[in-house]
Amino acid sequence: MNSQKKQFSIVREFNASKQKVFNAFSTAEAMEQWWGPAGMNIIVSSFDFSPNGKFHYKMEAGDNVMWGLFVFKTIINPDVIEFVNSFSDEDGNIAKPPFDMDFPLEIFNRLTFEETNGITKVTLQGHPINATDNQEAVYHSITDSMIEGFGGTFDKLDAYLLKR
Amino acid sequence: MSIEARRDVYQAIADPTRRQIISLIAQQSMNLNAIAAQFDVSRPAISQHIKILTECGIVVIKQQGRERYCEAKLEALNEVAEWVEQYKHFWNKQFDSLEKFLKK
Numbered sequence: 001m002n003s004q005k006k007q008f009s010i011v012r013e014f015n016a017s018k019q020k021v022f023n024a025f026s027t028a029e030a031m032e033q034w035w036g037p038a039g040m041n042i043i044v045s046s047f048d049f050s051p052n053g054k055f056h057y058k059m060e061a062g063d064n065v066m067w068g069l070f071v072f073k074t075i076i077n078p079d080v081i082e083f084v085n086s087f088s089d090e091d092g093n094i095a096k097p098p099f100d101m102d103f104p105l106e107i108f109n110r111l112t113f114e115e116t117n118g119i120t121k122v123t124l125q126g127h128p129i130n131a132t133d134n135q136e137a138v139y140h141s142i143t144d145s146m147i148e149g150f151g152g153t154f155d156k157l158d159a160y161l162l163k164r
Numbered sequence: 165m166s167i168e169a170r171r172d173v174y175q176a177i178a179d180p181t182r183r184q185i186i187s188l189i190a191q192q193s194m195n196l197n198a199i200a201a202q203f204d205v206s207r208p209a210i211s212q213h214i215k216i217l218t219e220c221g222i223v224v225i226k227q228q229g230r231e232r233y234c235e236a237k238l239e240a241l242n243e244v245a246e247w248v249e250q251y252k253h254f255w256n257k258q259f260d261s262l263e264k265f266l267k268k
């Protein structure tokens with residue numbers, strides 16, 4: 001892995017087959033039912049589940065309207081889905097997030113699906129792409145300082161346990 | 165030139181040497197000489213970086229006997245961790261929603 005692109009990851013297990021979990025990402029009908037921030041309705045504007053295909057959607061809650069965009073990259077049915085996620089405008093152009101935070105414009109996401117005894121483990125790994133120097137600095141300082149900080153703690157624990 | 169310098173966490177971590185200093189003292193407090201010994205740049209340069217880090221609230225200098233130790237205040241980095249946390253939170257919610265969908 002490229003050390004310049006340290007990832008953060010989230011893991012979740014689902015009580016369903018890998019194909020079923022994968023399929024939840026692969027059609028507009030499915031995504032419309034579960035994707036998007038809580039309390040917001042998703043209206044799919046376009047959906048093309050193929051490499052470089054786009055999923056462009058509107059998120060609505062009363063007067064509050066936001067647009068989101070996926071650009072799918074690698075797709076390996078039913079093991080891997082890669083996509084770049086961003087906020088967007090009505091026309092499907094990448095746009096700044098609708099909140100006041102130094103949030104990267106685009107985040108690359110890789111979902112992997114692994115099934116054991118009918119339980120599917122989904123791992124999401126993400127990292128910002130085309131981020132500003134500031135965002136990159138922020139991102140790296142977080143991962144560096146946390147990894148090294150925790151690394152140091154575990155080293156001490158190891159040393160302590162060896163003495164016992 | 166009298167441009168007021170920006171002093172916040174972003175400024176603190178914008179420089180690679182300062183990021184290394186933070187990583188170094190995140191594990192244990194160190195005095196200036198010990199920190200400077202880890203770098204190829206001059207002691208005054210390190211001293212200047214540490215001054216910026218203290219102004220940004222990431223490093224605190226503590227007097228211990230004759231020595232002055234630099235201690236990292238990593239809580240200050242929480243501000244910058246915010247978007248990562250936000251994004252993780254978003255995904256956890258998405259997975260909650262996916263779980264409900266799969267149960268249908």
